[in-house]
Amino acid sequence: NAGVTQTPKFQVLKTGQSMTLQCAQDMNHNSMYWYRQDPGMGLRLIYYSASEGTTDKGEVPNGYNVSRLNKREFSLRLESAAPSQTSVYFCASKGPGQHYEQYFGPGTRLTVT
């Protein structure tokens, strides 16, 4: 039982390059999330998926796209990376209902130069 896994752990991109961050969970959770974390800003929600086949925008979706490939996997794509997207990205998953906590992956540290 690995929980939530993310790849890669680190990535350096040049402005304008594209990349996909991968996330997978093995807890059979319906809900999955992508956050970014910047100093002093806490965690900000980029996109979330309430179930397989559905995705919704969070607080800061601009410049990102997501795909809920199946129940296990939820990917985040940067089509044309910008320096403002330099951040640490976390994926999370959660069981149904408000009483369930989120489980977080270890994060991806992305630098855009």
Place this chain on the structure above:
Amino acid sequence: AQSVTQLDSHVSVSEGTPVLLRCNYSSSYSPSLFWYVQHPNKGLQLLLKYTSAATLVKGINGFEAEFKKSETSFHLTKPSAHMSDAAEYFCVVSDRGGADGLTFGKGTHLIIQP
């Protein structure tokens, strides 16, 4: 709409002294509340959660929190700080079912002085 305010961005205590991290929330419903800890360069880990059972909740590593509805607070405490407690702490409120019913506080950085 729900919101969470962590009243201190940084808290510094000496090793062996009590820890108090403050969290206030607002919610139109009966909320669930969570505290997470993030050690440097790590993901977030659940410390404890309140889900409308006992108002005093015990978590891992000696932490506990008390839900006070009249004060709309969910402060995190520990009787005696340890060096390994140095980390970022996040208070989270959830008051609806569904995937989007979560709001994070901005975090409190806990510093432990030797």
